[in-house]
Amino acid sequence: CGMMVVGGYIITEMEAFKELFGVEVVPIGGGGIDGAEGSKLFLLDGDDEAVKEAVALVKTIRGEPKLTTRTIKQK
DSSP states (O other), rough: OEEEOOOOOOOOOOHHHHHHHHEEEEEEEEOOTTTTTEEEEEEEEEEEHHHHHHHHHHHHHHHTOOOOOOOOOOO
């Protein structure tokens, strides 16, 4: 069993905020414990309405279940 090559583009959270809302983004923190491992904290700078829209979107996905993967047992 090999790995399948999939084409695509990598878009970071910072690039997504800029593309979707036109705001400037600065990472100011990261990490976490008790299920927040890998979390990121960003400072958004831009038009008040754009920042509010970005924050509203984040609130809709905040706390979603963590991504889990299935493994295939080898014989």
